[in-house]
Amino acid sequence: MKAYIARRLLSIIPTLLIVGSIVFFVMRMASGDPATAMLGASATAESIARLRAQLGLDRPLVVQYLDFLLDALRGDFGNSYATGRPVAEQIFAAFPDTLELVFWGMLIGTLIGVPTGIIAAVRPNSIFDYASRVVALLGLSMPPFYLGILLLLLFAVKLGWFPVISTPQPGFFGRLHAVFLPALSLGLVQASFIMRSVRSSLLEVLQEDYIRTAHAKGVPPARVHYWHALRNALIPVITVFGLYLGTLLAGTVLTETVFNRPGMGRLLVGAIQQRDYPLIQGGLMIYAAVIVVVNTAVDILYGLVDPTIRYD
Amino acid sequence: MLTSKLRAVRGAAVLLAAVLLLAGLSVVGNGVAMAQTRHVLRVGSGVADVGTLDPHFATNFGEYPIVKAIFNGLVDLPAGTVDIERIEPDLAERWTISEDGRVLTFYLRRGVQWHHGYGEFTSEDVVFSFERVADPAVGSPWRSEVANIKEVRALDRYTVQIELHEPDPFALLRLVGYHSGFIVSKKAVTELGDAHRFNPIGTGPFAFVEYNPRRNVVLKANDQYYKGAPKLAGIEFRFMPDTATRELALRTREVDTADGDSEQIWVDRMRSQGIVVDLVGPGNGYFIQYNMTKPPFDNLKVRQALSYAVNRDEIVQYLGPSIARPLRSPVPAGYFGHTTEGIETYEYNPQRARQLLAEAGYPNGFEFEIYISEATSYLPFAQLLQEQWRRIGVTMRLNVIDHASYHARIREDVNGVIFYNATRLPIADVYLSQFYHSDAIVGKPTAITNFSHLGDVVDNIDALIEQARSELNPDRQKELYAEAQRRIMAAAAAMPYAQRYSAVARQPYVDLGYELVGPNQFDNLFEHYIYNEKTSIQR
Numbered sequence A: 001m002k003a004y005i006a007r008r009l010l011s012i013i014p015t016l017l018i019v020g021s022i023v024f025f026v027m028r029m030a031s032g033d034p035a036t037a038m039l040g041a042s043a044t045a046e047s048i049a050r051l052r053a054q055l056g057l058d059r060p061l062v063v064q065y066l067d068f069l070l071d072a073l074r075g076d077f078g079n080s081y082a083t084g085r086p087v088a089e090q091i092f093a094a095f096p097d098t099l100e101l102v103f104w105g106m107l108i109g110t111l112i113g114v115p116t117g118i119i120a121a122v123r124p125n126s127i128f129d130y131a132s133r134v135v136a137l138l139g140l141s142m143p144p145f146y147l148g149i150l151l152l153l154l155f156a157v158k159l160g161w162f163p164v165i166s167t168p169q170p171g172f173f174g175r176l177h178a179v180f181l182p183a184l185s186l187g188l189v190q191a192s193f194i195m196r197s198v199r200s201s202l203l204e205v206l207q208e209d210y211i212r213t214a215h216a217k218g219v220p221p222a223r224v225h226y227w228h229a230l231r232n233a234l235i236p237v238i239t240v241f242g243l244y245l246g247t248l249l250a251g252t253v254l255t256e257t258v259f260n261r262p263g264m265g266r267l268l269v270g271a272i273q274q275r276d277y278p279l280i281q282g283g284l285m286i287y288a289a290v291i292v293v294v295n296t297a298v299d300i301l302y303g304l305v306d307p308t309i310r311y312d
Numbered sequence B: 001m002l003t004s005k006l007r008a009v010r011g012a013a014v015l016l017a018a019v020l021l022l023a024g025l026s027v028v029g030n031g032v033a034m035a036q037t038r039h040v041l042r043v044g045s046g047v048a049d050v051g052t053l054d055p056h057f058a059t060n061f062g063e064y065p066i067v068k069a070i071f072n073g074l075v076d077l078p079a080g081t082v083d084i085e086r087i088e089p090d091l092a093e094r095w096t097i098s099e100d101g102r103v104l105t106f107y108l109r110r111g112v113q114w115h116h117g118y119g120e121f122t123s124e125d126v127v128f129s130f131e132r133v134a135d136p137a138v139g140s141p142w143r144s145e146v147a148n149i150k151e152v153r154a155l156d157r158y159t160v161q162i163e164l165h166e167p168d169p170f171a172l173l174r175l176v177g178y179h180s181g182f183i184v185s186k187k188a189v190t191e192l193g194d195a196h197r198f199n200p201i202g203t204g205p206f207a208f209v210e211y212n213p214r215r216n217v218v219l220k221a222n223d224q225y226y227k228g229a230p231k232l233a234g235i236e237f238r239f240m241p242d243t244a245t246r247e248l249a250l251r252t253r254e255v256d257t258a259d260g261d262s263e264q265i266w267v268d269r270m271r272s273q274g275i276v277v278d279l280v281g282p283g284n285g286y287f288i289q290y291n292m293t294k295p296p297f298d299n300l301k302v303r304q305a306l307s308y309a310v311n312r313d314e315i316v317q318y319l320g321p322s323i324a325r326p327l328r329s330p331v332p333a334g335y336f337g338h339t340t341e342g343i344e345t346y347e348y349n350p351q352r353a354r355q356l357l358a359e360a361g362y363p364n365g366f367e368f369e370i371y372i373s374e375a376t377s378y379l380p381f382a383q384l385l386q387e388q389w390r391r392i393g394v395t396m397r398l399n400v401i402d403h404a405s406y407h408a409r410i411r412e413d414v415n416g417v418i419f420y421n422a423t424r425l426p427i428a429d430v431y432l433s434q435f436y437h438s439d440a441i442v443g444k445p446t447a448i449t450n451f452s453h454l455g456d457v458v459d460n461i462d463a464l465i466e467q468a469r470s471e472l473n474p475d476r477q478k479e480l481y482a483e484a485q486r487r488i489m490a491a492a493a494a495m496p497y498a499q500r501y502s503a504v505a506r507q508p509y510v511d512l513g514y515e516l517v518g519p520n521q522f523d524n525l526f527e528h529y530i531y532n533e534k535t536s537i538q539r
Helices: A002-010 A012-029 A034-039 A045-055 A061-073 A087-122 A127-141 A144-158 A172-206 A209-216 A221-258 A264-274 A277-305 B004-027 B030-034 B063-070 B123-134 B186-198 B243-251 B264-272 B300-308 B312-319 B350-359 B379-390 B403-411 B428-436 B462-469 B474-490
Strands: B040-045 B092-097 B103-108 B149-156 B159-164 B206-212 B216-221 B234-239 B257-259 B276-290 B324-326 B367-373 B395-401 B417-422 B494-506
Touching: A002 A012, A002 A277, A012 A061, A012 A277, A034 A045, A034 A264, A034 B403, A061 A277, A087 A127, A087 A172, A087 A221, A087 A264, A087 A277, A127 A172, A144 A172, A144 A221, A144 B243, A172 A221, A209 A221, A221 A264, A221 A277, A221 B243, A264 A277, A264 B403, B040 B063, B040 B243, B063 B206, B063 B216, B063 B234, B103 B123, B123 B149, B123 B159, B123 B186, B206 B234, B243 B257, B243 B264, B264 B276, B264 B494, B300 B350, B312 B324, B312 B379, B312 B494, B367 B379, B367 B403, B367 B417, B379 B395, B379 B417, B395 B403, B417 B428, B428 B462, B428 B474, B462 B474
Parallel strands: B040 B234, B040 B257, B367 B395
Antiparallel strands: B092 B103, B103 B159, B149 B159, B206 B216, B216 B234, B257 B494, B276 B417, B276 B494, B324 B494
């Protein structure tokens, strides 16, 4: 088990280098130039060329790439072109806000999605089942930022319960107050995904022979559903949790813009518009690291939920 | 059948939701607690972040109003106007201009203090500032604006002399607190080095307090300000790139002013909710340039045909009548030197367009493809012209790319038709030099934004632009500018079609401290509100 975890964690390094390399070349293949973006439309070609030289962008691509690789191996993402500040510093300043949003979004999604999925599966084709499926379909079709604007209109403008600007405020409750609406808009969409996974997975398990056997030998239905069935149904659900993290992180990009939170999503969008190569590379590598770590954690969780799984 | 465990799960969820909700409610209203006589003004700035607060590097749309509140120039425009006839003293109390127009002597205000204890403002700072902008090693994007300055000399602690290469009737305008004209502290810039980028030290009504990336910039009142202590306690510029969020935050009074959306429907909606919307200019000029090196646009008749097929009224209708008006000259209306007199303006005439196309050898029209930015100030205009040109049989296929890529592609000279819009210092010289002088042709080391190749392949108006630049007689100067505009349109190098103002909005309780001149005049150079020592919140 320990060897397995160590192996998985070590695999982060090549994964990150591959992600970094892809980002490096894709950004340079896309036209657009950091120096032009920084100097504005009135700058002459000469001053743009001078800035490109200062940034080292006039060197051969291979040299730039090797430089990037060596620095990345040392854990140095360089300085942002646009602000001149270290990329690592900017990412670490922005990341907690995004993690906070993702955490609460996932929690709200789980708290709504899992119970709804269970009830829908235990009572298939009931009114509750149909209703929850229709709502889930709405949730799946609705982009989180649009839902965000609707939530803002209701809770911030009409009712005045929450601020429009969800920038984190000092103190635990200040943070919670600010994160609630953005997390709800992410969480509601997330709940639709989770609800559908839980429902279909549980429905399948409930058809199994051992469930019929459990019913036949007189185990109370609640124990059958929530002990025997749910535990087994959760295995595929845990897998998709890891996968949903990517969707959730992607969702934060627009959610942070609509709710005006200064997190990673906004940092990266700005960086891409400005062609701030070091910041884009660093940011996306961190995202990749988080996704790898979480998926490793998910694999480990399998073992806990399903004792038949062994890690060698 | 709901079991007890399920109830427990549901109960926990409901409980958590209730806790979250109560937590939220308990802190509602915190924002109101800071009621004082002097308020902090909260500005909803339409940018995601700023890249610098150093005035000699600030180019981003959101950086100007912040820099303007912190720094001063030697001279300034009267607040709320771009009235170039009424330039006012600022850090300079008065000035004299030599008879040949080449030497300007400024007598500086005494006792002006730099923020945060950086000492007294003196002539040394003025010399340092202009030398800094002009130094190629420093790399200020505004270097070309001081190209005409030969030397800046400190005659004594409070007197500065600026010598020009050529006489320039707009020398004072180029020295106002705008881009290259801002004066920085020699001591602060030298001591802080790179850190000055986010620790700006100015002399203005507001001093820098803090910058939080992607969140805000906080300024506090400079009570020692030489024009008097500000009426506001400070200003918080909040970065809010999303228009819908800015609108909602303005409605809930989480911000007091906000950058708006320059669309009629937005302006009407905000006004119907009791919010004041001001339209500020000088206004963005919208135009296309034809790349005269690329067939079929190398054919004058083709360019004329396309220009005659542009229906300006339809475009203005799309933008909204109070936001925009038709533009008929290469220099936008309101800029010194603008004229439409004696100019071929290519009024909408589809019959003439078809006839010219036939004469050019394209009786059935033709097809071409261009790159176009996805930005809302580009794509919709390309789509409008696409439809208008379709009516004369010309098909323009649009290859939509992101904004940064678009700017890179058009500088690589790939488009046959280039869509552009720009606001510049409101004198004809800047527009003409950047868009129509042959030095500015893309591909050259001196390139700026001449995409038509006017000057190399068709006509050349360089001499006119240069002569006008140093012509001290305003009437003669206007004649030279008019001639330049006539020749650009005669060559059909460009087709100007619209001019659009920027919408900015505020709660009625915000008193700017000056009057914004109506939308048919110049309002301010910044396309934002400018906040000064007289700005206040009347609540």
